[in-house]
Amino acid sequence: MIEFINVGKTYPNNVKALDNINLKMEKGEFVAIIGMSGAGKSTLIRCINRMHDITEGEIVVDGVKVSSLKGKEIRTFRRRIGMIFQSFHLVTRSSVLKNVLVSFVPELPFWRKVTGIFSKEQKVKALTALDKVGILDKAYVRVDQLSGGQQQRVALARTLAQNPDIILADEPIASLDPVTARQVMDDFTTINRETDMSIIINIHHVEMALEYADRIIGVREGKIVYDGRAAEVTQEVLDYIYKGQTNDSEPMNKGEKRYV
Numbered sequence: 428m429i430e431f432i433n434v435g436k437t438y439p440n441n442v443k444a445l446d447n448i449n450l451k452m453e454k455g456e457f458v459a460i461i462g463m464s465g466a467g468k469s470t471l472i473r474c475i476n477r478m479h480d481i482t483e484g485e486i487v488v489d490g491v492k493v494s495s496l497k498g499k500e501i502r503t504f505r506r507r508i509g510m511i512f513q514s515f516h517l518v519t520r521s522s523v524l525k526n527v528l529v530s531f532v533p534e535l536p537f538w539r540k541v542t543g544i545f546s547k548e549q550k551v552k553a554l555t556a557l558d559k560v561g562i563l564d565k566a567y568v569r570v571d572q573l574s575g576g577q578q579q580r581v582a583l584a585r586t587l588a589q590n591p592d593i594i595l596a597d598e599p600i601a602s603l604d605p606v607t608a609r610q611v612m613d614d615f616t617t618i619n620r621e622t623d624m625s626i627i628i629n630i631h632h633v634e635m636a637l638e639y640a641d642r643i644i645g646v647r648e649g650k651i652v653y654d655g656r657a658a659e660v661t662q663e664v665l666d667y668i669y670k671g672q673t674n675d676s677e678p679m680n681k682g683e684k685r686y687v
């Protein structure tokens with residue numbers, strides 16, 4: 428479980444990106460974070476794996492206080508959390524398979540790190556992950572010969588091979604065309620259903636968020652202004668998240684009709 432307890436994040440330039448966030452996400456949830464550009468979505472996601480440090484409160488992941496981790500503990504903790512970015516973060520001049528095998532590098536003994544020799548078991552895991560996202564046939568192709576959607580699937584396979592408990596995805600479909608974006612979202616759904624990995628996705632495509640995620644968290648000006656089932660999000664809720672039609676800063680939770 429991921430828990431935010433009175434979490435605040437103020438950047439060094441005094442921008443308060445997160446303001447008193449309280450939140451619980453259970454294992455296996457598929458959560459989409461939506462909101463205007465600059466609302467704090469990316470910061471919220473990136474605080475979970477300590478890519479950003481919070482400045483107030485506490486984030487607890489499966490009993491671990493994230494802000495108290497140090498050095499090697501942070502690296503070990505991050506192994507349990509896969510991260511997917513808009514820009515894929517792949518080594519484009521290497522093969523697809525090599526990019527997935529990279530997920531095992533931290534586990535290799537020193538001599539294998541130096542020689543780049545992976546075990547048979549690791550290769551099987553990498554190929555299995557590629558199969559899961561439907562690009563096994565591309566294993567020996569150079570990444571720069573793939574489409575954007577295929578590259579994002581390589582990134583997803585790399586994360587899968589790592590076998591994390593949680594996948595954080597920061598705008599994973601922002602640079603993809605609608606058809607490819609849908610394929611990648613389908614992959615997330617399959618992974619979520621088959622593996623029970625939690626998926627937390629920061630996404631601008633509202634329709635996709637509502638269609639694919641189970642739960643929607645709406646963020647505005649660093650605060651959570653909506654938290655409820657995707658199926659219950661109405662146009663009114665979206666207007667509230669994106670435009671803010673009331674001065675009341677309390678979250679607009681499932682079933683509440685205070686703003687109707």
Ligand SMILES: Nc1ncnc2c1ncn2[C@@H]1O[C@H](COP(=O)(O)OP(=O)(O)OP(=O)(O)O)[C@@H](O)[C@H]1O
Pocket residue numbers: 438439440442443444462463464465466467468469470471
């Ligand atoms: N490294 C940083 N240093 C200073 N301010 C930052 C930094 N990163 C983000 N901010 C500010 O924090 C606020 C929240 O930014 P964040 O990137 O989390 O929003 P977002 O909702 O993900 O936006 P977008 O949808 O445009 O990616 C914004 O005002 C942004 O300018």
